[in-house]
Amino acid sequence: MKNVVVVGGNGFIGKSIVKKFRSQGMAVDVVDRGSFERLEDPCDILIWSAGYTADYAESPAKTIQAHAMDLAKVVENQRYARLIYLSSTRLYDGLPGPVSEETPIALESRKERSLFDLSKAMGEWLVCHRGGPRAHVLRLSGVYSDALDGGSFLETMILRALDGQGGSVDALGTTRRDYIHIEDVCQVVLAVAEVGQYSLYNVAAGDLVTNNELFSFLRDRTGTRLSPSEMVIGDTEPCPPAVIVRRIESDLGLVPRQIEVGLDRVLTWQDNQRAMRSMMSVSHMPWM
Numbered sequence: 001m002k003n004v005v006v007v008g009g010n011g012f013i014g015k016s017i018v019k020k021f022r023s024q025g026m027a028v029d030v031v032d033r034g035s036f037e038r039l040e041d042p043c044d045i046l047i048w049s050a051g052y053t054a055d056y057a058e059s060p061a062k063t064i065q066a067h068a069m070d071l072a073k074v075v076e077n078q079r080y081a082r083l084i085y086l087s088s089t090r091l092y093d094g095l096p097g098p099v100s101e102e103t104p105i106a107l108e109s110r111k112e113r114s115l116f117d118l119s120k121a122m123g124e125w126l127v128c129h130r131g132g133p134r135a136h137v138l139r140l141s142g143v144y145s146d147a148l149d150g151g152s153f154l155e156t157m158i159l160r161a162l163d164g165q166g167g168s169v170d171a172l173g174t175t176r177r178d179y180i181h182i183e184d185v186c187q188v189v190l191a192v193a194e195v196g197q198y199s200l201y202n203v204a205a206g207d208l209v210t211n212n213e214l215f216s217f218l219r220d221r222t223g224t225r226l227s228p229s230e231m232v233i234g235d236t237e238p239c240p241p242a243v244i245v246r247r248i249e250s251d252l253g254l255v256p257r258q259i260e261v262g263l264d265r266v267l268t269w270q271d272n273q274r275a276m277r278s279m280m281s282v283s284h285m286p287w288m
Helices: 012-023 036-040 060-077 114-130 153-162 182-195 211-222 246-252 259-283
Strands: 003-007 027-031 043-048 080-088 135-140 142-144 167-169 176-181 200-203 208-210 226-228
Touching: 003 012, 003 036, 012 027, 012 043, 012 182, 027 036, 036 060, 043 060, 043 182, 060 080, 060 114, 080 114, 080 182, 114 135, 135 182, 142 153, 142 182, 153 176, 153 211, 153 226, 153 259, 176 182, 176 259, 182 200, 182 246, 200 246, 208 211, 211 226, 211 259
Parallel strands: 003 027, 003 043, 043 080, 080 135, 135 200, 142 176, 167 226
Antiparallel strands: 176 208
């Protein structure tokens, strides 16, 4: 039985990875901040899912620590047989597309969001140059799940549509993003852990979806009308390019589902969950 350690295994992505690997009969140990001494023990697979996303600007030191500094100590000791580091396709933002794993990235240090990009790039460098022969970086696009518990823009919009909370959204209709379902992410992580050959993989659906397209789909499926305000306060995010995912298709034999398929799955799951909760509330009503 393989011994797997997931750093950040209680987070949004990490907990799904833990569940996936345990379903394959593997022994999985979850390590979070404050328990890194357990990384001194050898393991077959070490998955680094720790990090900061929305709150990175409020915690710059902790962001750098989680994305790179703590990782540096682990890479130096190399108490693992295989290392997988979760990064982000955000590192491609602003580049002309489409982009592949071979596309050079260009980072800007003068913008606040660059803290996330630069610290992730530091982590990637450690993995690629000091991580050993079986070390891999996985650049993930926007991840969503059936439970809608990740707090992302996409998941927030789905919840608003399901709750009938239509109206204006502080966003541009033409803004484009790539979204990938958490189950596809877990499949890629599992496949890389078993047979991965490359040091870098793009993990995305490979298809950019505009907010206008997203709102149209949600309107058709839920009846709730969301509309972009076309007025965004503050700096706008750089445009993400289309991401080529040929490597996970050819090397791992995996084809991520497109957003329409993924959203259909999410909405069906949510409808079933809400129906079950409604039935349970009725069954617990006192008899008169």
